[in-house]
Amino acid sequence: MTPERATGVARPRRKLPLAEWQLALPLALAFASIFLAPLVMLVGVSFFNDDKITQPGIGQWVKFLGDPFSYKVIADTMLLGIKTVCATIVIGYPLALIYLDASPRLQKVLIFIIVMPLLLSVVVRTFAWIVVLGREGVVNTLLLQLGIISEPLRLLQTELGLVISLTQIEMPLMLLPLISVMSRLDPNLRDASSALGASRWRTLFKVIVPLSMPGLVAGCLLVFASSTTAFISQTVIGGVRLIYLPLLIWQQSLVVFNWPFAAVVSLTLLVSVLTVVSALSYLGRRSGGYVHG
Amino acid sequence: MFSRRRLLAGATALGGASLLPSIAHAKGSVAAAIYPGTWEEAFRAIVVPALKKKDSVDLELQPLFAVDQVAKAKAARGAPPFDAFVLDPGPRITAIQDGLFDKIDVKKISNASKLPAGLVDEWGIGVNAQVVGIAYNPKKLPAPKGWKDLFTDPWVSRLGITGFQTTFGTVSLIEIAKVFGGSETNIEPALVELKKVLPKIAAVGQPAAMPGLFQQGQCDVIYTNTQTVATLKGRGVDIEFVKPETGAITFLTTLHIAKGAAEVENAYKYLDIVAGKEVQEALTKPPYNFIPVNKDVPVPSYLPMKSLDEMSSYVRHDWAKINPLRAGWIEKFNKEMAK
Numbered sequence: 001m002t003p004e005r006a007t008g009v010a011r012p013r014r015k016l017p018l019a020e021w022q023l024a025l026p027l028a029l030a031f032a033s034i035f036l037a038p039l040v041m042l043v044g045v046s047f048f049n050d051d052k053i054t055q056p057g058i059g060q061w062v063k064f065l066g067d068p069f070s071y072k073v074i075a076d077t078m079l080l081g082i083k084t085v086c087a088t089i090v091i092g093y094p095l096a097l098i099y100l101d102a103s104p105r106l107q108k109v110l111i112f113i114i115v116m117p118l119l120l121s122v123v124v125r126t127f128a129w130i131v132v133l134g135r136e137g138v139v140n141t142l143l144l145q146l147g148i149i150s151e152p153l154r155l156l157q158t159e160l161g162l163v164i165s166l167t168q169i170e171m172p173l174m175l176l177p178l179i180s181v182m183s184r185l186d187p188n189l190r191d192a193s194s195a196l197g198a199s200r201w202r203t204l205f206k207v208i209v210p211l212s213m214p215g216l217v218a219g220c221l222l223v224f225a226s227s228t229t230a231f232i233s234q235t236v237i238g239g240v241r242l243i244y245l246p247l248l249i250w251q252q253s254l255v256v257f258n259w260p261f262a263a264v265v266s267l268t269l270l271v272s273v274l275t276v277v278s279a280l281s282y283l284g285r286r287s288g289g290y291v292h293g
Numbered sequence: 294m295f296s297r298r299r300l301l302a303g304a305t306a307l308g309g310a311s312l313l314p315s316i317a318h319a320k321g322s323v324a325a326a327i328y329p330g331t332w333e334e335a336f337r338a339i340v341v342p343a344l345k346k347k348d349s350v351d352l353e354l355q356p357l358f359a360v361d362q363v364a365k366a367k368a369a370r371g372a373p374p375f376d377a378f379v380l381d382p383g384p385r386i387t388a389i390q391d392g393l394f395d396k397i398d399v400k401k402i403s404n405a406s407k408l409p410a411g412l413v414d415e416w417g418i419g420v421n422a423q424v425v426g427i428a429y430n431p432k433k434l435p436a437p438k439g440w441k442d443l444f445t446d447p448w449v450s451r452l453g454i455t456g457f458q459t460t461f462g463t464v465s466l467i468e469i470a471k472v473f474g475g476s477e478t479n480i481e482p483a484l485v486e487l488k489k490v491l492p493k494i495a496a497v498g499q500p501a502a503m504p505g506l507f508q509q510g511q512c513d514v515i516y517t518n519t520q521t522v523a524t525l526k527g528r529g530v531d532i533e534f535v536k537p538e539t540g541a542i543t544f545l546t547t548l549h550i551a552k553g554a555a556e557v558e559n560a561y562k563y564l565d566i567v568a569g570k571e572v573q574e575a576l577t578k579p580p581y582n583f584i585p586v587n588k589d590v591p592v593p594s595y596l597p598m599k600s601l602d603e604m605s606s607y608v609r610h611d612w613a614k615i616n617p618l619r620a621g622w623i624e625k626f627n628k629e630m631a632k
Contacts, residue, residue: 069628069631072631127505130502130505130506130509130511131509134506134510134511135495135509135510135511136509136511137509156496156506156511157496157497157498157511159632235498235499235502236498236499236501236502236505239496239497239498239499239502240455240456240497240499240627240630241497241630241631242631242632243627251458251623251627253364254360254361254364255457255458255619255623256619256620256623257360257363257364257367257387258620
């Protein structure tokens with residue numbers, strides 16, 4: 001949300017003095033050298049037909065885009081991201097509401113619990129999920145002992161298991177922006193809404209949800225980008241029968257050494273993720289306009 | 294307040310600090326890539342102190358799978374991030390073709406004479422023979438006799454498989470293909486049979502995830518090497534190794550000096566000490582259970598191979614034929630196994 005939007009008054013843009021512009025130069029150069037240059041190289045490498053990178057051509061693009069299997073992998077990868085985003089919203093949003101209503105002491109405990117997954121290495125978190133979801137894991141043992149199931153459920157190496165674990169792994173990325181936006185909301189707005197006769201649900205959907213939209217959209221962006229590229233979780237928990245773009249990149253770059261093909265898959269992942277992320281941030285801007293327009 | 298002089302002093306100190314590791318590197322160290330897991334543990338415990346004691350050289354181990362080493366060295370273009378490779382036959386051939394090795398001068402490796410013929414060539418030395426076969430949980434399953442058993446009950450519903458990403462996965466799938474009528478260059482029958490039983494199979498995983506999946510009971514029969522079996526056994530996991538009736542598979546693990554290595558002389562010392570009697574003997578002991586290659590080291594009775602002469606009776610593969618086909622196999626495996 002820009003200050004212009006928040007106040008509804010457009011301020012004249014201040015011209016940046018030369019000195020400030022120069023101060024930003026080192027960062028801009030670093031960004032150009034460590035991000036843009038490799039990206040340009042990646043695009044360049046993708047336009048070679050052979051793995052020795054000697055014959056220029058569009059052979060690898062034709063091979064990838066001409067194979068129906070590629071579209072299935074792209075769709076599966078994007079769907080995984082969308083499912084994870086939905087699951088983190090369903091669980092994360094009520095959690096954020098609980099956080100808002102909690103006492104300051106409880107808020108500290110909650111924030112610690114929310115941030116905790118970030119303090120662990122992704123490898124440890126992922127392997128912990130093997131222990132939880134495995135055939136002889138915590139969930140199956142509990143359900144068997146309670147007599148709810150007679151045979152262990154297959155949770156590992158399924159999309160359901162992967163979405164469950166990614167939801168926990170990515171939850172901080174949803175909650176932190178959400179909480180930071182929601183805790184800035186004026187509590188009087190809720191009181192005003194109920195004083196005007198709105199029910200709690202109406203207040204939630206007409207006041208709190210629209211106002212928290214920037215945080216929600218930021219959370220969705222982060223969770224989507226992170227879950228679609230979570231190579232370790234995807235391969236260790238999902239197994240290799242669930243094929244997503246990061247697995248293809250790894251196989252082509254590190255096992256087969258076909259870097260041009262790996263570059264094609266990498267660029268496809270980049271473009272696919274950017275497309276969804278741009279759509280989300282467009283929606284976010286639209287909702288911002290709706291609230292304050 | 295920041296003065297220009299203070300800023301410069303700070304920057305110089307920082308710059309100086311960044312040079313420190315390279316100074317330490319120049320004083321007698323060598324960087325060697327090593328397989329993560331059992332190999333890393335064994336080399337850290339045995340080779341690092343041995344090299345320090347004998348030659349006062351610090352050995353810095355970088356845990357990397359064979360394919361990762363080749364990828365990193367290729368990407369580094371002549372300035373490799375480590376001085377010595379440890380590789381399986383497939384990646385070794387790729388590395389030779391891509392010019393990633395320095396040719397070695399055998400005279401600089403005194404222990405080379407203690408290695409059987411065929412383990413030393415112009416590109417490097419063999420330091421270990423890996424043996425691949427079937428591992429199963431004896432508390433949950435009877436011992437399978439061979440590869441074919443893995444496709445029938447009770448084994449098939451407890452089977453965990455991996456694809457062609459690793460050497461042990463590739464050679465195991467080739468052997469499976471052979472029992473169903475395929476060959477070293479025709480793995481189609483293995484994929485056909487796998488596809489038939491796919492819904493029943495317990496796990497299709499990444500190679501690195503398989504020991505964890507076995508330990509957690511997700512699958513109870515896998516194909517793997519004897520060192521993984523030894524490591525899991527050492528952790529108290531119920532696991533036994535079986536030589537399939539068509540023969541266990543073996544391949545050599547070799548050490549090489551990287552082209553453009555910063556510490557060539559120390560890399561020679563590293564190769565020499567790994568081939569030496571003291572280190573080879575220590576590596577044969579549990580929980581590492583390496584099969585020794587030094588002729589002066591007796592092979593303990595608990596290892597699957599009684600002597601290196603036995604290697605000829607094991608199943609071996611021609612990686613010059615396999616390598617060009619592997620990319621296609623990986624692609625095929627993805628498509629056939631995908632949900």
